[in-house]
Amino acid sequence: MSKGDFADRSLAPKGKLRIEWADRQMPVLAAVRARFEKEKPLKGIRLAACLHVTTETAVLAKTLAAGGAEVALCASNPLSTQDDVTASLCIDDGIATYAIKGEDNATYYRHMDEILAIKPQFTMDDGADLVSRLHTDRKDLLAGVVGGTEETTTGVIRLKSMAAEGVLKYPIIAVNNAMTKHLFDNRYGTGQSTIDGVIRATNFLLAGRTVVVSGYGWCGKGVASRARGLGAHVVVTEIDPIRAIEAVMDGLGVLPMSEACRAGDVFITVTGNKHVLRAEHFAAMKDGAILSNSGHFNVEIDIPELEGMAKGKRRVREFVDEYTMKDGRRIFLLGEGRLINLAAAEGHPAAVMDMSFANQALGTEHMVRNAARMEKKVYDVPEDIDREIARLKLGTLGFKVDILSAEQEKYLRSWSEGT
């Protein structure tokens, strides 16, 4: 048995089965793991990973360990941990994992400190909380860190701010920017799992009801598409006119939130921004409005203000808090405003995390080889890694692409052949 901190050791067998279930949907990562086991490219590396502790993350952690790394893992969100997974990782796989679903903020940061105790050479982050802690409270460890990777849009934005201010102290690969990550995970993964979270929390019929999706980036496009696929009237709110026209031409409604807040039956924020839903909107919402967030941090809905405006609050279903407003209207907040797909459902399906985490594993291998020569900034995943993952994935799904003929290759390079 390993170090680690988990909720309940009796959950380990269930966790083991569920990790195996995810593994079955992750053939690309399995191929990487098979090679890692033979080649041990991460041998001797200490790696601290701050990720959502789900079955898919467990498959990644086991892949990294198979490559020879010493892995320590903590949660990147207090509500997203799957306790059976933590137990199984510690007990069955000997991977030091520190994560308990529903842990308070103090525990959250204590767990982060536990994984930093291995004095990591590499970091793996989901939202940049680990990098942020290293650059603020734990600067003592920075000297030993060689490189890192980051999973999310939100994290990449934070890291680029750090790089722009010149405070970032080691190079980081933005896994999120890989096409095989954001085109799939953000769209199809967030899309299905967010709607899954909302339905599990509420058993609400989406057909015919108005779903307000805030943000029409890749995540928002995914959520809007799936909500519509279930028969909802989708209204998008945006700050970017280009994305707003895209939403319009995709046949969706577009409104400023000051109007959307009156129309919505269900609200889903996926902006990466703060206080997208706030007092002025709570004041105008329908009786029975349902609020949820699928953006990285639980700041997209201004919960303190909602608490302040309500005259009463009670939990009416497992992930549903009812706030009764002074005028009698009730507003329902799902999953305490945290990532609803992880709070009330099981996060992204394994099939899509397969590509995202193959980028993590191969990105880390790339860092191990090259970080010494890299600048202290944010890098994209090398294109050949990105395309190789796509090729592997497509094959495992049973589909084939065409191959360019010599004539076609020549044509694509030429400019003189015209009308």
Place this chain on the structure above:
Amino acid sequence: MSKGDFADRSLAPKGKLRIEWADRQMPVLAAVRARFEKEKPLKGIRLAACLHVTTETAVLAKTLAAGGAEVALCASNPLSTQDDVTASLCIDDGIATYAIKGEDNATYYRHMDEILAIKPQFTMDDGADLVSRLHTDRKDLLAGVVGGTEETTTGVIRLKSMAAEGVLKYPIIAVNNAMTKHLFDNRYGTGQSTIDGVIRATNFLLAGRTVVVSGYGWCGKGVASRARGLGAHVVVTEIDPIRAIEAVMDGLGVLPMSEACRAGDVFITVTGNKHVLRAEHFAAMKDGAILSNSGHFNVEIDIPELEGMAKGKRRVREFVDEYTMKDGRRIFLLGEGRLINLAAAEGHPAAVMDMSFANQALGTEHMVRNAARMEKKVYDVPEDIDREIARLKLGTLGFKVDILSAEQEKYLRSWSEGT
């Protein structure tokens, strides 16, 4: 506290909150209940109801009780019971309910006999098991029964067979045939909740995978539409060429099951028929195929044959049984082949049961008034009830229709105005 048989009294408070949650989505039934409370049209009536014991059914039961009826309720499926609902109905509402999730067949029929003990004048059925028992093992009670209602396609088919053979002993209203029932409940309700059940059971990414939907009736249309809305490739199997062409022109694949069984990643049966998936299909399926049923009875998948062909079986997730075939392929059966939306999810959302159960309540009221003058056959819900429910529902959703002008009414009646 009332008579009844439930699993765990400590679940009652949770059940009460969840029933309240459903009630909020059922404004049409609320309007009926308000009138029933005043008029007591079911006063003195004994009613035995065999339905899925869900939060929505609880709202119906309370509505019938509000109308003055003595209601006794048992489950129409051993796996579909929500134990917190049974507890709350018995404890909080004094409605005698006999249902325990996962009860064995003996208990199932014992519970049915418990509700028959009230010597019902009216029956309310979901699949016609109650009517069937009355006409076989409990003929002693038939003389006292005046009329009944039936909820499902499957039940209506059985009852019409009985009527055709001349054995049906009292009139029954086919609630399923109401447009405000089958056009909505079967399509949007079964559609969303079936997919919900499959995803809760598996956390499987539907995008890009092949979902085989057996049967393209109203339920199948709903399931296919929602699977496609989540990005799946949908293949339909049918026995009816007209429905098959509809599926083709809706842009879906159509294959005989002998070919579809090789293509499918997920199978969902909604045919009302028997052994739609059987040995010859299990033999040809892909490794990892996922089987589920959303038809009324658990006979659509030939489970005994699957058991017989497998060399091993284990439960790998809460509602997932893994069967390992002799050649090593694994086939996953969800929810033991029972209605997956009730086994792994929460059944139809309340918003759609609102209309179905308004038909039940008003259909029963109609029977109380008219059964004596009705023949021993299957009747449709009177059209004025059907339309009134639609009107009420549309209003509560906040939508309006146009009203015919006198000129238009005249035009629609005339035949002489042409080109």
Place this chain on the structure above:
Amino acid sequence: MSKGDFADRSLAPKGKLRIEWADRQMPVLAAVRARFEKEKPLKGIRLAACLHVTTETAVLAKTLAAGGAEVALCASNPLSTQDDVTASLCIDDGIATYAIKGEDNATYYRHMDEILAIKPQFTMDDGADLVSRLHTDRKDLLAGVVGGTEETTTGVIRLKSMAAEGVLKYPIIAVNNAMTKHLFDNRYGTGQSTIDGVIRATNFLLAGRTVVVSGYGWCGKGVASRARGLGAHVVVTEIDPIRAIEAVMDGLGVLPMSEACRAGDVFITVTGNKHVLRAEHFAAMKDGAILSNSGHFNVEIDIPELEGMAKGKRRVREFVDEYTMKDGRRIFLLGEGRLINLAAAEGHPAAVMDMSFANQALGTEHMVRNAARMEKKVYDVPEDIDREIARLKLGTLGFKVDILSAEQEKYLRSWSEGT
């Protein structure tokens, strides 16, 4: 060369090629024709047909002639005639056809009288204008008429009014009521061709614009689905609350026309009713609103009122009339308010008319055999004809259905097998 009245004989070769083009997409009718040629079931029959004179109708006319009938054909709408088809039918096929695109009302009725001159025993109608004339101005011929068929929803409504008033003098088969007709022709045929007509007339980008569809019957469902498939925001207006809820749950907007008229960029009426768009709506429409009709008669838009309200009118594109209102707003009327799919495009694609017209041909054959024994009312197409057409069509599309096993047939008939 035959009798007949056509616009331009030089168009015949083009018509011949286009009829051949349609024929290629009509394999079911081809199979019927092959049998008719051998069996001559219509031998000696005089048949007057009042249909849209399109390439598909030509294939039907040739099939009826192959069966031995003497066919005389006129247009069922002054704007829907394809002049090359009329020319080719007369010149190449010797089928007496009386139709000129854009003919005035007097010519329209004169042409109808020309085909009545054959003293028909059977009629074939599209909108019931021919039946109506026989029952009003040409009662002298009624005694000789044995039976007829009717193609459209509108016609069936008129004929049922006549039967209800007891004035219908011979039995008529409602081809429209065949499932292989209205489920396909009304939905997929009207859907694609109506949108085709609107786009040909305007080259208007539908993505992101609001299309108001009046009527959510089978035709309306088809039009709404295709408009949405091209990215439009679809708003439905209805008089029937059940259809209105269907539209809502299909994710479409629903408004009364008093509000929809302000929102719409494009209006399409498919109600079978009169003055669906009228003065009060014209007064509230946006500058640039585009009006079109795909219902049978050109009365759905109150054109006389539009004319009266406008201060100016000019033709700005081939099928677009611009009405300038007194306040400067411009309203564009397409195809003079006549069936836009026939006025500006080519009507239903042949592939879908294949089934509709197979019903016409086989319905007529059925009448020839049985009319003497039928009552003077409106009949459905016999179900075995309907299913046989579906089976043939499905085969020609290359798709297969499952066959019930003996065990399954038995199960579907039984009522005693339950939980």
Place this chain on the structure above:
Amino acid sequence: MSKGDFADRSLAPKGKLRIEWADRQMPVLAAVRARFEKEKPLKGIRLAACLHVTTETAVLAKTLAAGGAEVALCASNPLSTQDDVTASLCIDDGIATYAIKGEDNATYYRHMDEILAIKPQFTMDDGADLVSRLHTDRKDLLAGVVGGTEETTTGVIRLKSMAAEGVLKYPIIAVNNAMTKHLFDNRYGTGQSTIDGVIRATNFLLAGRTVVVSGYGWCGKGVASRARGLGAHVVVTEIDPIRAIEAVMDGLGVLPMSEACRAGDVFITVTGNKHVLRAEHFAAMKDGAILSNSGHFNVEIDIPELEGMAKGKRRVREFVDEYTMKDGRRIFLLGEGRLINLAAAEGHPAAVMDMSFANQALGTEHMVRNAARMEKKVYDVPEDIDREIARLKLGTLGFKVDILSAEQEKYLRSWSEGT
């Protein structure tokens, strides 16, 4: 009256009305034109434009002229010219236009030389034929050219090849790369108009038939989405595995062309590549297969090989050539393999060209100011121009976006605020 070469002066009035019709859908370009008229930013500039001569291009040409430029215009494709537009531009607007629909290759290049005769300082291209001619046969004029713009993906690829080889002699702005161009024009414009072209040419029912779309770039995504929106089964062929997985997860089929060629009823190539459909595919296609191209050049289908393989060829409808193969199968080629949306329909709707051509106008203005300081390479449209166009367009469509609060702007810039 101006210089120019057009087919028929009697068409000018029709062209004028149609240009006016397009103008009504182009409010962004109208706003640019209003400013240009006042500020005359292109005063004294000679501009040679080689574009599809459509109504939308006419509105652009008039906008450039309003800005003070001397504009000479020729066709960028021999089949895409609208003859009424050429006539009206010459006669009504005095803009020298050289273009006749169906002109042969010699005339095509003669017309190009006519516009070069103005000794242009700026070029505007659609496919880079004009730039190519300047850099090969007309190097004499190169010294006087200061800058240019390019409309299409194909052109940009050619120009980047030239820049990479160091042969490009002046800077060019890739209008295609503007988000307000390729996200909209390529997707929604090409999508709708390509399907429009196929349907106008064939009146083919897409519902239920297999449409093979070659290429899943922005154009391919648009075409696939619209084909599916009309009920087709869409199969994508790709050479890029990332795009192929996107297609799979969007629920579409993906096959190599060696298999797709057997499945397709309709083929649409949008790859920018050569000989995507060739002998091996023609040999395997179904009887009745329909081939079309919506890529820039008519080389995507290997027409010479098709001609060589056929034993007979005839024109069966206006834009349909029937090739009879030696085994009797018939293959139908639409619009001689040229851009089907321009050959058989009217090209992109004005509403979407509004943004594309606003980029052309503002990109040219930017060049006039800055070309002297720019390198001889391909530039993107400046981001502020791109966003300004989006803002204008969104406003004219009647939609609004949210504005960031100060708190939100600060949050998006910060990196220290985390969990």
